[in-house]
Amino acid sequence: MTRHTDTAVATDLTLRWLVRGTTATAAILLLTAVFDIWPFKPLASTGTAMLLLAAAVTIEVSRRSGWRSHRIHHRWAGMLTGLGILGTLIAISGVGQAWPIPMFGLGLGALTVGSTWMILARYRSTPEGVDNHGVMTNPTMNRGAAGWMLGILMTGFYVLVYWYPSALDGLVRTTDWLSWAMRGRAADHWFMYSLVYTLAVAVFGIRAWYRYRHVKYQRLRTLSVVFVQVILAFVLPSILVLFQQPEFYFSYFWPLKWTYLWPGDYGMGWILADSGRLGMFMIGWGAIMSFVATPILTYYYGKRWYCSWVCGCGAMAETMGDPYRHLAPRSTASWQLERWMIHGSLLVIVVATAVLWINSATEGAMLGSLSGAFAQTYGFLFGSIWAGVIGVGFYPFLGTRIWCRYGCPMAAILGLQQRFFSRFRITTNGGQCISCGNCSAYCEMGIDVRWYAQRGQNIVRASCVGCGICSSVCPRGVLKLENGPADGRLGRPVLVEWEDVDILSGYD
Amino acid sequence: MHVVIIGNGIAGITAARFVRKNGDARLTIVSSETEYHVARTALMYAYMGDLRESDLKPYEDDFWTKNRMELVLDHATDLDTAARSVQLASGRRLTYDRLVLATGSRPNRFGWQGEYLDGVQGLYAWSDLKTMQRVTEGITDAVVVGGGLIGIELVEMLRSRSIDVHFLVRETAYMDHLFSRDESELIHRQIDRHGVHLHLGCEVDRFEDDGNGRVAAVTTRDGRSFPAAFAGIGVGVHPRTELAEAAGIETNKGILVDRSFRTSAPDVFAAGDCAEFRRPLVDGRTIEQLWYSARRQGRILGLILSGKDLSYDTPVFYNSAKFFDLEYQTYGSVPATDDAGLETRAWQDGTRLVRVARRADTGALAGVTGFGIRLRHDVAATWIRAARRATFSGQDVRELAFDPEFTSLPHNDIARELSAWT
Ligand SMILES: Cc1cc2nc3c(=O)[nH]c(=O)nc-3n(C[C@H](O)[C@H](O)[C@H](O)COP(=O)(O)OP(=O)(O)OC[C@H]3O[C@@H](n4cnc5c(N)ncnc54)[C@H](O)[C@@H]3O)c2cc1C
Ligand code: SF4
Ligand code: SF4
Numbered sequence: 001m002t003r004h005t006d007t008a009v010a011t012d013l014t015l016r017w018l019v020r021g022t023t024a025t026a027a028i029l030l031l032t033a034v035f036d037i038w039p040f041k042p043l044a045s046t047g048t049a050m051l052l053l054a055a056a057v058t059i060e061v062s063r064r065s066g067w068r069s070h071r072i073h074h075r076w077a078g079m080l081t082g083l084g085i086l087g088t089l090i091a092i093s094g095v096g097q098a099w100p101i102p103m104f105g106l107g108l109g110a111l112t113v114g115s116t117w118m119i120l121a122r123y124r125s126t127p128e129g130v131d132n133h134g135v136m137t138n139p140t141m142n143r144g145a146a147g148w149m150l151g152i153l154m155t156g157f158y159v160l161v162y163w164y165p166s167a168l169d170g171l172v173r174t175t176d177w178l179s180w181a182m183r184g185r186a187a188d189h190w191f192m193y194s195l196v197y198t199l200a201v202a203v204f205g206i207r208a209w210y211r212y213r214h215v216k217y218q219r220l221r222t223l224s225v226v227f228v229q230v231i232l233a234f235v236l237p238s239i240l241v242l243f244q245q246p247e248f249y250f251s252y253f254w255p256l257k258w259t260y261l262w263p264g265d266y267g268m269g270w271i272l273a274d275s276g277r278l279g280m281f282m283i284g285w286g287a288i289m290s291f292v293a294t295p296i297l298t299y300y301y302g303k304r305w306y307c308s309w310v311c312g313c314g315a316m317a318e319t320m321g322d323p324y325r326h327l328a329p330r331s332t333a334s335w336q337l338e339r340w341m342i343h344g345s346l347l348v349i350v351v352a353t354a355v356l357w358i359n360s361a362t363e364g365a366m367l368g369s370l371s372g373a374f375a376q377t378y379g380f381l382f383g384s385i386w387a388g389v390i391g392v393g394f395y396p397f398l399g400t401r402i403w404c405r406y407g408c409p410m411a412a413i414l415g416l417q418q419r420f421f422s423r424f425r426i427t428t429n430g431g432q433c434i435s436c437g438n439c440s441a442y443c444e445m446g447i448d449v450r451w452y453a454q455r456g457q458n459i460v461r462a463s464c465v466g467c468g469i470c471s472s473v474c475p476r477g478v479l480k481l482e483n484g485p486a487d488g489r490l491g492r493p494v495l496v497e498w499e500d501v502d503i504l505s506g507y508d
Numbered sequence: 509m510h511v512v513i514i515g516n517g518i519a520g521i522t523a524a525r526f527v528r529k530n531g532d533a534r535l536t537i538v539s540s541e542t543e544y545h546v547a548r549t550a551l552m553y554a555y556m557g558d559l560r561e562s563d564l565k566p567y568e569d570d571f572w573t574k575n576r577m578e579l580v581l582d583h584a585t586d587l588d589t590a591a592r593s594v595q596l597a598s599g600r601r602l603t604y605d606r607l608v609l610a611t612g613s614r615p616n617r618f619g620w621q622g623e624y625l626d627g628v629q630g631l632y633a634w635s636d637l638k639t640m641q642r643v644t645e646g647i648t649d650a651v652v653v654g655g656g657l658i659g660i661e662l663v664e665m666l667r668s669r670s671i672d673v674h675f676l677v678r679e680t681a682y683m684d685h686l687f688s689r690d691e692s693e694l695i696h697r698q699i700d701r702h703g704v705h706l707h708l709g710c711e712v713d714r715f716e717d718d719g720n721g722r723v724a725a726v727t728t729r730d731g732r733s734f735p736a737a738f739a740g741i742g743v744g745v746h747p748r749t750e751l752a753e754a755a756g757i758e759t760n761k762g763i764l765v766d767r768s769f770r771t772s773a774p775d776v777f778a779a780g781d782c783a784e785f786r787r788p789l790v791d792g793r794t795i796e797q798l799w800y801s802a803r804r805q806g807r808i809l810g811l812i813l814s815g816k817d818l819s820y821d822t823p824v825f826y827n828s829a830k831f832f833d834l835e836y837q838t839y840g841s842v843p844a845t846d847d848a849g850l851e852t853r854a855w856q857d858g859t860r861l862v863r864v865a866r867r868a869d870t871g872a873l874a875g876v877t878g879f880g881i882r883l884r885h886d887v888a889a890t891w892i893r894a895a896r897r898a899t900f901s902g903q904d905v906r907e908l909a910f911d912p913e914f915t916s917l918p919h920n921d922i923a924r925e926l927s928a929w930t
Pocket of ligand 1: 434538583584612
């Protein structure tokens with residue numbers, strides 16, 4: 001039996017269990033609703049149960065049909081997705097407040113189920129292996145009219161979330177049921193936003209899984225980012241809220257989440273304020289992760305352990321961003337700009353942290369009341385505009401890692417360490433490179449991987465997030481991400497460019 | 509010193525780069541194909557929409573000015589070795605101190621009836637890509653002739669646009685001169701899985717005209733006919749020698765050179781696909797037509813032009829390819845059948861296969877090939893050069909493997925299987 005059918009059988013079995021599990025959960029939820037025996041409101045339980053059932057039926061129908069008629073699937077799935085988009089817009093227009101549950105089903109619910117279905121229909125029926133055919137000619141993925149529309153929609157959504165949340169109230173209300181279920185209180189726009197974000201990561205995580213399913217590194221990495229986003233960045237913070245604790249994200253650390261180590265009201269004050277011991281643990285966790293675990297992990301694995309396995313920004317880039325990774329600017333000029341900007345950003349955050357602490361230690365002698373304004377301005381510029389609006393909204397314009405490349409202070413630190421003090425490298429397989437350019441084209445960090453590979457040189461770059469896509473798309477098996485001994489990983493070009501002799505030439 | 513290079517392929521460009529690395533010579537590179545150097549190995553990816561056309565340029569456009577190389581988009585029509593000058597189609601005339609002919613290859617044609625109809629073509633140059641894009645627009649049927657590496661690339665390209673393809677291969681198994689039966693079969697399965705109609709042992713007779721000078725069908729010797737609005741030909745290439753020949757430089761199949769790339773004319777060198785060595789390289793080969801060999805030849809030639817005293821020798825042979833989703837890498841010599849003093853053993857599991865070859869007399873490792881498995885170049889080449897014994901431990905296999913992290917390989921089983929010589 002070939003590996004291909006092995007995976008197919010295993011996937012089929014997994015899907016069966018998924019259907020059973022989902023149906024059982026839905027049944028239990030319905031029972032709790034009927035007898036009203038759960039902290040959840042019956043409303044919430046019924047809503048959840050209905051959605052789970054819908055998902056179970058969709059998966060089961062698709063599974064049984066064996067995905068042979070994928071064109072038909074595609075059409076239905078496309079219609080459902082379209083309905084979802086329409087429903088979401090209608091919900092926002094105000095209908096969401098009036099009929100929250102039905103509008104959730106017709107809006108975000110239909111969108112989630114429809115797009116998942118579309119992805120399954122597209123990829124389950126095609127053979128395993130890299131399939132980037134048409135990526136560079138598809139207008140949605142290449143700044144065509146559809147791409148522009150998508151970019152404007154996404155950017156617009158961010159602008160509303162950050163500055164005009166009340167405009168989204170219709171949509172927020174459709175997520176109330178889930179917020180009640182998970183957090184014991186009504187939803188606010190941040191809850192709705194996290195939900196949308198998490199759904200996007202999960203659904204497009206399925207897409208990434210299928211696209212790269214022939215590479216185990218990609219399967220595990222995709223599982224990791226989806227798991228972290230769903231559990232550590234969505235479910236766990238909600239549960240903390242349910243138990244009256246501060247909403248803390250265990251997968252974010254200073255300096256990316258700068259406020260976790262900022263003093264007083266701008267930062268950890270709010271954690272400590274009302275949560276005693278757990279609050280202390282959170283602060284401790286944050287500090288240890290920032291200053292102890294991070295350097296150790298980065299030494300052994302490179303910055304990838306965080307940037308493409310854990311981080312939520314990375315999770316979005318690797319899943320929903322996957323269709324746009326080739327849009328990353330890749331000129332030398334963009335690289336120079338990147339180095340200035342990202343290290344500048346790190347400098348700003350280090351100085352800001354120091355200043356805020358000095359200011360707080362001297363009880364405001366330094367900045368006085370200005371420190372509040374300072375913290376706010378920083379949050380506005382970096383947190384909202386940079387990381388959010390441009391960072392994600394601009395995917396269809398500038399690719400997926402704009403924030404990671406030009407703004408993220410965490411990426412800057414990890415990158416410096418990766419460049420100068422780490423065991424991670426991408427090894428080039430001798431002289432096998434044919435300069436085809438697939439690696440460079442699909443590197444979301446805009447690294448000219450080919451430049452190194454065609455000279456037979458290992459790739460050791462501060463910005464590489466270790467997504468492994470260059471290795472997956474290389475048609476000649478030239479690239480391998482490795483954690484080897486630290487010495488000898490830079491060195492001179494090994495095989496191709498060695499001046500007079502090389503070990504393969506017969507001149508030594 | 510003025511070095512003029514005809515041909516901006518990998519051989520010419522690499523020679524130029526190494527001349528620049530080692531000195532200040534004036535460099536002029538002439539090509540009539542494209543303004544900038546492009547990787548012809550990636551033509552298929554541009555066609556399939558995996559890559560933008562600009563992605564095929566291995567260097568940014570300002571690389572050439574930065575490195576003071578003048579690029580001339582023009583055709584060299586005439587060469588006067590006595591006057592040391594090259595005539596270009598535009599009327600410009602270049603005089604040189606050293607001339608490099610890196611003119612590459614041209615696809616073969618075998619004089620079939622109708623082989624120059626519209627829609628019948630090979631795939632070699634940039635213009636072939638452009639023509640193919642144009643003539644395959646909206647078509648539903650195509651034929652590809654020739655079971656080589658370019659043939660299967662043509663098939664994959666057409667399939668990416670859901671065009672129905674009949675793939676006509678003369679041999680009874682795909683590339684049977686290079687692959688053993690089990691290996692060819694792996695590839696047959698790939699071809700099958702991608703919905704291609706493979707016809708083995710099938711020879712072309714003629715290309716049928718649709719009445720307007722465009723191909724309509726391909727007829728085979730055994731009288732079958734396949735509809736085709738496009739017919740791709742991948743039956744090998746031959747060195748491009750016309751410029752050298754007209755100038756009276758000695759040629760055979762290719763432009764004849766010694767191991768320092770000198771042609772019969774003073775200060776005229778030739779390298780890459782177009783060059784033919786007077787004295788055979790290993791295995792009796794006199795012409796190398798690979799990206800890798802052209803790059804290597806260009807490098808050594810660049811060093812020679814910079815005054816280094818070197819002569820060319822092939823390294824441990826290596827090559828790689830991809831057949832749809834199946835990756836292939838090979839090092840050293842691994843024959844299709846046990847002969848010429850070489851015997852082979854293979855480990856196979858589904859679509860993954862490793863084959864090693866050893867010398868029958870000494871038991872020394874002669875080569876190793878992997879399908880669906882990546883092998884580490886420096887390890888394989890070092891072992892082969894050192895003529896180590898062809899028996900392996902699990903640890904050896906681990907060292908040799910180059911697959912991405914987390915790939916599960918039964919290293920010990922592979923080692924046992926490959927070491928069990930009888
Ligand atoms: C589709 C395709 C895929 C391939 N894939 C692989 C692969 O995977 N691995 C591998 O090892 N090899 C591969 N090859 C083979 C490899 O590309 C060639 O061996 C290599 O490119 C030869 O390089 P070169 O510099 O000698 O010649 P070329 O690349 O052919 O360059 C010669 C240049 O000179 C120009 N020229 C010729 N005469 C004149 C003139 N009179 N005036 C001006 N310009 C002139 C030509 O137009 C051309 O641009 C592939 C080839 C093709 C066509
Ligand atoms: S170099 Fe490769 S692994 Fe690193 S970010 Fe680019 S594509 Fe990902
Ligand atoms: S994808 Fe592979 S073969 Fe192509 S340029 Fe990159 S390393 Fe070289």
